[in-house]
Amino acid sequence: MKEGLRERTRRAVRAELAEVAIGLFARQGFDDTTVEDIARAAGMTKRSFFRYFPTKEDVVFDGVDLTGEKVVADIAARPAEEDPWDSLHHVLRAWQEEIHASEQVLATLRLIEATPALVGRLHQRRTEWRRRVSDALQGRLGVDIDAYTADLLTNAATAVLDAVSSQWVRTNGHANRSALLEQGFIQVHVNRNLRQA
Amino acid sequence: MKEGLRERTRRAVRAELAEVAIGLFARQGFDDTTVEDIARAAGMTKRSFFRYFPTKEDVVFDGVDLTGEKVVADIAARPAEEDPWDSLHHVLRAWQEEIHASEQVLATLRLIEATPALVGRLHQRRTEWRRRVSDALQGRLGVDIDAYTADLLTNAATAVLDAVSSQWVRTNGHANRSALLEQGFIQVHVNRNLRQA
């Protein structure tokens, strides 16, 4: 683990940059905060900011990343005979429980919700992620899921996730996310494909 | 109808601008086409382009607009005792059939799919639209739907819509959109809220 120091400082700078940025966004809004503002507040140049984050939007998603590389892997690892909807339920339940519901996360979600540009970026990321999940669902051995059904399943799963998130924000973080997720996955149900019928 | 002429020319210019833009995007890609390019190709200034479209992205959505003000109204007009999932099914079926599946629409969807910025913008618009649909669902008189369930319903409905759209593009427009929609709304099912149980 020799590569520690350099990477550690890098991550530390990233984290502080994100913290400073979120703070400024919360106070004066996303659009009224320039990258220069953030950079100067963190003691660096605009140019250097972009060496840590590809875009101004991405600094927001540093903590609340929904990429979930692990989710993709977990889906693929589920038994092939399991109902795919149950697989999604199982994996996403586990995944959600790992995200501790801090005040910070709540504030970030609120910020995203209030900023069109961030909403767009979030869904853009999620779209890429969904395609990977969808592929993972189809990729399980000995499964006869067609692409359309796989999309249906993943889209529906994120539909639940979104509703949970909205409700959680709506209740100022008082709602029980796990309970909401359970309820959602029961209220919404997606059948395996009915092709052969 | 005195306001005709002025508005008609305006819409005509808009339409031509959109056509020119789509053409350029198709040939050289969205990112490699500047607003100046579009404007000059349509015989006007960059500044004037922005008097017709708020952003470069929006010119793409001129034809494929998913805003559907009509959908919101139709939802609200459905009988309150109808199962909300069936209401969505009914309204969206009618809505989709109005969009004739032209080659142009297909090309546009492909363009969107291939351009991250457009994906973001699309979902951004759709998010706003969903909130309005969700409100409409809750707004029906004498209905006991809570906000969470309403979100669940609308999110799931757009999940179906997205899957249909993806599959349609995937099959180069050969798939039967109506049939996919029917299948989707049957495979996915969202129950009324189970609160009182």
Place this chain on the structure above:
DNA sequence: GACTATAGTGTCACCAGGTGACACATAGGC
């Protein structure tokens, strides 16, 4: 402990998407 490759930084120049302000023309309503 000095030495060199390399990561990180500032500076500068530049491009593209957008916006505000102003002056000018053109077309509509009277």
Place this chain on the structure above:
DNA sequence: GCCTATGTGTCACCTGGTGACACTATAGTC
């Protein structure tokens, strides 16, 4: 024919983002 909207070009400007270059500090090597 006059007055007033409305549309247009021009110009100046801001912000997000990128490429190039020179400089500095550090990590690993001897």
